[in-house]
Amino acid sequence: xxxxxxxxxxxxxxxxxxxxxxxxxxxxxxxxxxxxxxxxxxxxxxxxxxxxxxxxxxxxxxxxxxxxxxxxxxxxxxxxxxxxxxxxxxxxxxxxxxxxxxxxxxxxxxxxxxxxxxxxxxxxxxxxxxxxxxxxxxxxxxxxxxxxxxxxxxxxxxxxxxxxxxxxxxxxxxxxxxxxxxxxxxxxxxxxxxxxxxxxxxxxxxxxxxxxxxxxxxxxxxxxxxxxxxxxxxxxxxxxxxxxxxxxxxxxxxxxx
Amino acid sequence: xxxxxxxxxxxxxxxxxxxxxxxxxxxxxxxxxxxxxxxxxxxxxxxxxxxxxxxxxxxxxxxxxxxxxxxxxxxxxxxxxxxxxxxxxxxxxxxxxxxxxxxxxxxxxxxxxxxxxxxxxxxxxxxxxxxxxxxxxxxxxxxxxxxxxxxxxxxxxxxxxxxxxxxxxxxxxxxxxxxxxxxxxxxxxxxxxxxxxxxxxxxxxxxxxxxx
Numbered sequence: 001x002x003x004x005x006x007x008x009x010x011x012x013x014x015x016x017x018x019x020x021x022x023x024x025x026x027x028x029x030x031x032x033x034x035x036x037x038x039x040x041x042x043x044x045x046x047x048x049x050x051x052x053x054x055x056x057x058x059x060x061x062x063x064x065x066x067x068x069x070x071x072x073x074x075x076x077x078x079x080x081x082x083x084x085x086x087x088x089x090x091x092x093x094x095x096x097x098x099x100x101x102x103x104x105x106x107x108x109x110x111x112x113x114x115x116x117x118x119x120x121x122x123x124x125x126x127x128x129x130x131x132x133x134x135x136x137x138x139x140x141x142x143x144x145x146x147x148x149x150x151x152x153x154x155x156x157x158x159x160x161x162x163x164x165x166x167x168x169x170x171x172x173x174x175x176x177x178x179x180x181x182x183x184x185x186x187x188x189x190x191x192x193x194x195x196x197x198x199x200x201x202x203x204x205x206x207x208x209x210x211x212x213x214x215x216x217x218x219x220x221x222x223x224x225x226x227x228x229x230x231x232x233x234x235x236x237x238x239x240x241x242x243x244x245x246x247x248x249x250x251x252x253x254x255x256x257x
Numbered sequence: 258x259x260x261x262x263x264x265x266x267x268x269x270x271x272x273x274x275x276x277x278x279x280x281x282x283x284x285x286x287x288x289x290x291x292x293x294x295x296x297x298x299x300x301x302x303x304x305x306x307x308x309x310x311x312x313x314x315x316x317x318x319x320x321x322x323x324x325x326x327x328x329x330x331x332x333x334x335x336x337x338x339x340x341x342x343x344x345x346x347x348x349x350x351x352x353x354x355x356x357x358x359x360x361x362x363x364x365x366x367x368x369x370x371x372x373x374x375x376x377x378x379x380x381x382x383x384x385x386x387x388x389x390x391x392x393x394x395x396x397x398x399x400x401x402x403x404x405x406x407x408x409x410x411x412x413x414x415x416x417x418x419x420x421x422x423x424x425x426x427x428x429x430x431x432x433x434x435x436x437x438x439x440x441x442x443x444x445x446x447x448x449x450x451x452x453x454x455x456x457x458x459x460x461x462x463x464x465x466x467x468x469x
Binding site: 106154156157159160161162163164165166170173174248249250251252 | 275302305307308309323324325327328331334335336338342343344346354355357358359360361390404408414462
C-alpha cells in the first residue's frame with residue numbers, strides 16, 4: 001500500500017479550502033466549528049496512531065484485552081448518554097452485554113473463520129472488535145431508547161397486560177420485539193443494498209490495503225454476519241439484563257426522570 | 258376471595274384521595290358511584306397493585322398484602338380499564354398473545370368461542386382481522402369485555418366498561434356481569450344500567466376540595 005508522505009498530506013489540506021469557502025460565501029457560521037472539529041480529529045488520531053503503533057509492536061494479550069475493555073466502557077457511556085437512560089440502571093447490564101456478545105463473536109470469527117493461531121492478535125481483536133462494537137452500540141442506542149421510552153409512554157398498556165395475568169417478561173414482549181426489529185433495520189438495509197448503494201468501509205480498507213476484490217468481499221460477508229449477530233445478541237442481552245432494574249416487586253414501573 | 262379497604266387513600270403532589278371503605282365478598286356486586294376525578298380509577302389501580310397506598314389498609318382474605326401478593330391477585334381478577342389499553346395488533350393476534358401468558362394457557366380459547374362472544378356483543382367477525390389501533394372506542398371496549406370474559410376468572414374490576422356502548426348493549430353487558438351469582442364484580446360507571454337489584458352502591462365523593 002502506498003504510504004502518504006507528510007508533505008503530501010498538506011495537499012489534502014488544500015481541499016479544506018472548499019468547505020471553508022462555502023461556509024464563508026453562504027455565511028454558514030461553521031468556520032469555527034469546522035476548525036475545532038478538524039483540530040480535535042487531528043489530535044485524537046495522532047495520539048491513537050502512536051498508541052496503536054505501540055500496541056501493534058507489543059501485541060501482548062493482556063494489553064490488547066485491556067484496550068478492548070476500555071473500548072467497551074466508552075461504548076457503554078456513549079449508549080447511556082445517547083439513549084437518555086439512568087447510568088446506575090444501565091451501566092452493568094450494557095457492560096456485560098457488550099463484553100459477552102462482541103467478545104464471543106470476535107473470538108468465534110478469529111478462531112473458526114480466520115483460523116488464527118493467536119486469537120488475541122491486536123490486528124483482529126481490536127480492529128474487528130471495534131467494527132462489531134461500533135455497530136452494536138448504534139443498535140443498542142436505538143433499541144434501549146425505543147424500549148424504555150415506549151414503556152414510559154405506554155405504561156397503561158403495560159399495566160393492563162399485568163392485569164391480564166402477564167409477568168413482566170410477558171407484558172414487555174411486544175416492546176422487546178419492536179425494539180429488536182428497530183435496531184436491526186439499518187443493518188438489514190445496509191446488507192440488502194451492499195455493494196450497490198454503500199461501498200462498505202471494510203471492503204474499501206481491504207482493497208486499499210492491497211488485496212484483491214475477491215478477498216475483500218469475503219471479509220465483507222464475514223463482517224456483515226458478525227455485525228448482524230453481535231447487534232441482535234447485545235440488544236437482547238442489554239434489555240433482558242437491564243429490565244429488572246426498572247420494576248419493583250409488584251411489577252410497577254420505576255420512573256426516575 | 259375477600260377484599261377489604263379501610264381508611265385508605267393516596268397522597269398526590271397537590272391533593273389527597275380518600276377512598277371509601279370497601280368490603281368485597283365472593284359473589285358480591287358493587288357499583289362505585291362518584292364524581293369524575295374523585296379517584297375511582299386510582300382505587301382500582303391500588304387494588305391491582307399498580308399504585309401504592311399512602312395510608313390505610315388493603316387486605317386480601319384478611320391478610321395485609323405485600324408487593325408479591327399482587328401477582329396472585331391479578332391472576333384471579335379480570336380488569337377492563339377506562340381507556341381499554343389493548344396493544345396495537347391484529348385483534349386475533351391479541352387473543353393469541355393474551356392466551357400465550359403462562360397463567361392463561363389453561364383457559365379455553367378457540368375461534369368458535371370467540372365467535373359466540375362476538376355475536377353476543379354484536380361485533381362483526383371481520384374485526385378479528387383488523388388492527389386494534391384502527392378500531393373505534395366502542396369496538397375496542399367490546400374487545401376488552403370479551404377478553405375479560407374469556408379469561409374465565411371469577412372476579413371482575415370494570416372501570417367505565419360500557420361508556421362507549423349503545424343503550425341496548427349497555428343493558429345487555431351489565432346484565433351479563435350482574436346476573437352470574439358466582440361472579441364478584443367491582444364496577445364504576447355513570448351508566449344507569451348498572452343500577453339493579455342486588456347491586457350495592459358505594460358513593461365515592463371527591464375529597465380533593467377543601468382538604469390539603
